[in-house]
Amino acid sequence: MIQSIAHVTVYVLNQDEALEFYRDKLGFEVGSDFTVDGGFRWLTVFAKAQPDLELVLAEPKEGPMFTKDAAEKIRALVADGAFGAGVFETDNCQKTYEELVAKGVEFTHPPTEQFYGIEALGVDNSGNWFSLTERAK
Template sequence: MSRLGAVSLLVRDYDEAIAFYVGKLGFDLAEDTDMGGGKRWVTVRPKGGETALLLAKATTPEQVARVGDQAGGRVWLFLETDDFARDHAAWTAAGVAFREEPRHEAYGVVAVFEDLYGNAWDLIQPAGDAA
Protein backbone atom coordinates (compact mmCIF):
# COMPACT_ATOMS: atom_id res chain seq x y z
CA MET A 1 0.00 0.00 0.00
CA SER A 2 1.20 3.52 -0.76
CA ARG A 3 0.12 6.85 0.66
CA LEU A 4 1.21 10.45 0.44
CA GLY A 5 2.83 11.13 3.81
CA ALA A 6 3.73 14.80 3.46
CA VAL A 7 3.96 17.72 1.05
CA SER A 8 6.72 20.27 1.58
CA LEU A 9 5.79 23.93 1.87
CA LEU A 10 8.46 26.62 1.70
CA VAL A 11 8.21 29.07 4.61
CA ARG A 12 10.17 32.12 5.74
CA ASP A 13 10.10 31.19 9.41
CA TYR A 14 9.08 28.03 11.24
CA ASP A 15 7.35 29.75 14.14
CA GLU A 16 5.30 32.19 12.07
CA ALA A 17 4.15 29.29 9.88
CA ILE A 18 3.22 27.21 12.93
CA ALA A 19 1.28 30.20 14.32
CA PHE A 20 -0.73 30.40 11.09
CA TYR A 21 -1.43 26.72 10.47
CA VAL A 22 -1.98 25.74 14.10
CA GLY A 23 -3.20 29.04 15.54
CA LYS A 24 -5.46 30.25 12.72
CA LEU A 25 -6.41 27.16 10.73
CA GLY A 26 -6.54 24.79 13.72
CA PHE A 27 -4.13 22.21 12.31
CA ASP A 28 -2.30 19.86 14.68
CA LEU A 29 1.43 20.28 15.20
CA ALA A 30 2.50 16.70 14.44
CA GLU A 31 6.24 17.15 14.92
CA ASP A 32 8.80 19.85 15.68
CA THR A 33 12.27 18.36 15.95
CA ASP A 34 15.50 20.37 16.10
CA MET A 35 17.85 19.05 13.43
CA GLY A 36 20.74 21.32 14.40
CA GLY A 37 22.21 24.26 12.57
CA GLY A 38 18.92 26.19 12.66
CA LYS A 39 17.08 23.44 10.75
CA ARG A 40 13.92 21.83 12.13
CA TRP A 41 11.66 19.01 10.98
CA VAL A 42 8.22 20.59 11.39
CA THR A 43 5.03 18.92 10.25
CA VAL A 44 1.43 20.06 10.66
CA ARG A 45 -1.76 18.39 9.53
CA PRO A 46 -5.46 19.14 9.53
CA LYS A 47 -7.25 17.66 12.54
CA GLY A 48 -8.09 14.07 11.67
CA GLY A 49 -6.02 14.30 8.49
CA GLU A 50 -3.41 11.86 7.35
CA THR A 51 -1.19 13.82 4.96
CA ALA A 52 1.06 16.40 6.62
CA LEU A 53 2.62 19.63 5.47
CA LEU A 54 6.35 19.69 6.01
CA LEU A 55 7.18 23.31 6.80
CA ALA A 56 10.53 23.75 5.04
CA LYS A 57 12.43 26.94 5.83
CA ALA A 58 13.67 28.56 2.63
CA THR A 59 17.45 28.94 2.79
CA THR A 60 18.67 29.67 -0.74
CA PRO A 61 17.82 32.70 -2.87
CA GLU A 62 15.86 30.42 -5.24
CA GLN A 63 13.82 28.98 -2.38
CA VAL A 64 13.19 32.39 -0.82
CA ALA A 65 11.88 33.60 -4.20
CA ARG A 66 9.34 30.73 -4.26
CA VAL A 67 7.86 31.36 -0.79
CA GLY A 68 4.22 32.22 -1.46
CA ASP A 69 4.43 31.26 -5.12
CA GLN A 70 4.89 27.51 -5.14
CA ALA A 71 2.26 27.05 -7.86
CA GLY A 72 2.80 30.14 -9.98
CA GLY A 73 -0.31 31.84 -8.61
CA ARG A 74 -2.68 28.90 -9.18
CA VAL A 75 -4.58 27.14 -6.44
CA TRP A 76 -2.08 24.63 -5.19
CA LEU A 77 -3.64 22.72 -2.29
CA PHE A 78 -7.22 21.57 -1.78
CA LEU A 79 -8.42 21.26 1.80
CA GLU A 80 -11.65 19.35 2.28
CA THR A 81 -13.92 20.07 5.24
CA ASP A 82 -17.05 18.46 6.59
CA ASP A 83 -18.46 21.88 7.58
CA PHE A 84 -17.62 24.72 5.20
CA ALA A 85 -19.71 27.34 7.03
CA ARG A 86 -18.01 26.60 10.38
CA ASP A 87 -14.47 26.78 8.98
CA HIS A 88 -15.12 29.77 6.74
CA ALA A 89 -16.59 31.76 9.65
CA ALA A 90 -13.83 30.79 12.09
CA TRP A 91 -11.03 31.50 9.63
CA THR A 92 -12.54 34.81 8.54
CA ALA A 93 -12.75 35.82 12.20
CA ALA A 94 -9.11 34.76 12.64
CA GLY A 95 -8.04 37.02 9.78
CA VAL A 96 -7.52 34.43 7.04
CA ALA A 97 -7.76 36.16 3.65
CA PHE A 98 -10.36 34.75 1.27
CA ARG A 99 -10.03 35.83 -2.36
CA GLU A 100 -13.71 35.31 -3.09
CA GLU A 101 -17.11 34.69 -1.59
CA PRO A 102 -18.12 31.04 -1.14
CA ARG A 103 -19.63 29.53 -4.27
CA HIS A 104 -21.60 26.39 -5.03
CA GLU A 105 -20.16 24.13 -7.72
CA ALA A 106 -21.17 20.67 -8.92
CA TYR A 107 -18.41 19.21 -6.72
CA GLY A 108 -19.37 21.16 -3.58
CA VAL A 109 -19.08 24.48 -1.75
CA VAL A 110 -15.73 26.17 -2.29
CA ALA A 111 -13.78 29.39 -1.75
CA VAL A 112 -10.16 30.25 -2.44
CA PHE A 113 -8.12 31.44 0.53
CA GLU A 114 -4.50 32.43 1.00
CA ASP A 115 -2.00 31.12 3.49
CA LEU A 116 0.23 33.57 5.33
CA TYR A 117 2.57 33.82 2.34
CA GLY A 118 -0.09 34.18 -0.38
CA ASN A 119 -0.22 30.59 -1.67
CA ALA A 120 -3.74 29.90 -2.96
CA TRP A 121 -5.76 27.06 -1.44
CA ASP A 122 -9.31 25.81 -2.01
CA LEU A 123 -11.45 25.20 1.06
CA ILE A 124 -14.01 22.67 -0.15
CA GLN A 125 -16.96 20.88 1.35
CA PRO A 126 -17.55 18.12 -1.18
CA ALA A 127 -21.06 17.72 -2.58
CA GLY A 128 -23.04 15.23 -0.53
CA ASP A 129 -21.25 15.97 2.78
CA ALA A 130 -23.57 17.13 5.52
CA ALA A 131 -23.23 20.80 6.48
Protein backbone atom coordinates in the same frame (compact mmCIF):
# COMPACT_ATOMS: atom_id res chain seq x y z
CA MET B 1 5.83 -0.93 -3.26
CA ILE B 2 4.69 2.49 -2.06
CA GLN B 3 1.91 2.17 0.51
CA SER B 4 0.89 5.78 1.16
CA ILE B 5 1.92 9.42 1.21
CA ALA B 6 3.05 10.49 4.67
CA HIS B 7 4.33 14.04 4.15
CA VAL B 8 3.75 16.89 1.69
CA THR B 9 5.91 20.02 1.68
CA VAL B 10 4.52 23.54 1.87
CA TYR B 11 7.23 26.18 1.48
CA VAL B 12 6.82 29.08 3.90
CA LEU B 13 8.67 32.34 4.48
CA ASN B 14 8.92 32.02 8.27
CA GLN B 15 8.37 28.75 10.12
CA ASP B 16 7.33 30.35 13.42
CA GLU B 17 4.71 32.50 11.69
CA ALA B 18 3.54 29.57 9.56
CA LEU B 19 3.20 27.39 12.66
CA GLU B 20 1.05 30.05 14.31
CA PHE B 21 -1.13 30.30 11.19
CA TYR B 22 -1.64 26.57 10.59
CA ARG B 23 -2.03 25.68 14.29
CA ASP B 24 -3.86 28.69 15.72
CA LYS B 25 -5.95 29.82 12.76
CA LEU B 26 -6.58 26.68 10.72
CA GLY B 27 -6.64 24.34 13.72
CA PHE B 28 -3.94 21.89 12.66
CA GLU B 29 -2.04 19.83 15.24
CA VAL B 30 1.77 19.85 15.52
CA GLY B 31 3.30 16.56 14.39
CA SER B 32 7.02 17.22 14.75
CA ASP B 33 9.12 20.24 15.60
CA PHE B 34 12.85 19.74 16.02
CA THR B 35 16.12 21.05 14.68
CA VAL B 36 18.84 18.77 13.33
CA ASP B 37 22.53 19.32 12.66
CA GLY B 38 23.20 22.37 10.55
CA GLY B 39 20.13 24.22 11.83
CA PHE B 40 17.56 22.45 9.61
CA ARG B 41 14.16 22.60 11.31
CA TRP B 42 11.73 19.74 10.68
CA LEU B 43 8.28 21.17 11.37
CA THR B 44 5.08 19.31 10.53
CA VAL B 45 1.38 19.83 11.13
CA PHE B 46 -1.66 17.71 10.37
CA ALA B 47 -5.44 17.93 10.30
CA LYS B 48 -6.93 16.36 13.44
CA ALA B 49 -9.07 13.98 11.37
CA GLN B 50 -6.11 12.88 9.24
CA PRO B 51 -3.01 12.40 11.40
CA ASP B 52 -1.29 10.10 8.91
CA LEU B 53 -0.75 12.91 6.36
CA GLU B 54 1.52 15.70 7.60
CA LEU B 55 2.33 19.04 5.99
CA VAL B 56 6.03 19.87 6.25
CA LEU B 57 6.27 23.64 6.78
CA ALA B 58 9.66 24.15 5.17
CA GLU B 59 11.55 27.42 4.96
CA PRO B 60 13.75 27.43 1.84
CA LYS B 61 17.31 28.22 2.93
CA GLU B 62 20.77 27.65 1.59
CA GLY B 63 21.95 24.24 2.71
CA PRO B 64 21.89 20.60 1.71
CA MET B 65 18.66 20.91 -0.32
CA PHE B 66 19.10 24.30 -2.00
CA THR B 67 21.78 26.60 -3.28
CA LYS B 68 21.49 30.19 -2.07
CA ASP B 69 20.17 31.19 -5.49
CA ALA B 70 17.56 28.42 -5.59
CA ALA B 71 16.36 29.22 -2.05
CA GLU B 72 15.94 32.89 -2.97
CA LYS B 73 13.98 31.97 -6.11
CA ILE B 74 11.63 29.69 -4.17
CA ARG B 75 11.10 32.34 -1.49
CA ALA B 76 10.22 34.89 -4.20
CA LEU B 77 7.74 32.48 -5.80
CA VAL B 78 6.10 31.78 -2.43
CA ALA B 79 5.80 35.52 -1.72
CA ASP B 80 4.25 36.01 -5.18
CA GLY B 81 1.56 33.42 -4.43
CA ALA B 82 2.83 30.98 -7.07
CA PHE B 83 2.36 27.89 -4.88
CA GLY B 84 -0.70 26.26 -3.38
CA ALA B 85 -0.94 24.52 -0.04
CA GLY B 86 -3.67 22.21 -1.36
CA VAL B 87 -7.34 21.53 -0.82
CA PHE B 88 -8.63 21.51 2.74
CA GLU B 89 -11.98 19.74 3.03
CA THR B 90 -14.80 20.76 5.33
CA ASP B 91 -18.36 19.54 5.79
CA ASN B 92 -19.68 23.13 5.82
CA CYS B 93 -17.72 25.60 3.70
CA GLN B 94 -19.76 28.69 4.61
CA LYS B 95 -19.51 28.06 8.37
CA THR B 96 -15.78 27.23 8.26
CA TYR B 97 -15.15 30.27 6.03
CA GLU B 98 -16.88 32.54 8.57
CA GLU B 99 -14.92 31.00 11.48
CA LEU B 100 -11.61 31.45 9.65
CA VAL B 101 -12.38 35.03 8.59
CA ALA B 102 -13.14 35.81 12.26
CA LYS B 103 -9.65 34.49 13.10
CA GLY B 104 -8.07 36.80 10.51
CA VAL B 105 -7.59 34.35 7.63
CA GLU B 106 -7.65 36.14 4.28
CA PHE B 107 -9.71 34.83 1.38
CA THR B 108 -9.50 35.87 -2.25
CA HIS B 109 -12.88 34.32 -3.11
CA PRO B 110 -15.83 33.68 -0.78
CA PRO B 111 -17.69 30.36 -0.81
CA THR B 112 -19.06 29.79 -4.27
CA GLU B 113 -21.02 26.87 -5.64
CA GLN B 114 -19.04 24.84 -8.17
CA PHE B 115 -19.88 21.59 -9.98
CA TYR B 116 -17.74 19.69 -7.44
CA GLY B 117 -19.12 21.40 -4.35
CA ILE B 118 -18.75 24.72 -2.56
CA GLU B 119 -15.30 26.31 -2.57
CA ALA B 120 -13.62 29.36 -1.06
CA LEU B 121 -10.03 30.36 -1.90
CA GLY B 122 -7.75 31.62 0.84
CA VAL B 123 -4.09 32.43 1.39
CA ASP B 124 -1.76 31.55 4.22
CA ASN B 125 0.55 34.11 5.80
CA SER B 126 3.37 33.25 3.38
CA GLY B 127 1.29 33.78 0.25
CA ASN B 128 0.38 30.16 -0.54
CA TRP B 129 -3.19 29.80 -1.78
CA PHE B 130 -5.49 27.03 -0.60
CA SER B 131 -8.93 25.78 -1.47
CA LEU B 132 -11.48 25.30 1.29
CA THR B 133 -13.94 22.83 -0.20
CA GLU B 134 -17.20 21.17 0.77
CA ARG B 135 -17.75 18.27 -1.62
CA ALA B 136 -20.99 18.08 -3.57
CA LYS B 137 -23.45 15.61 -2.07
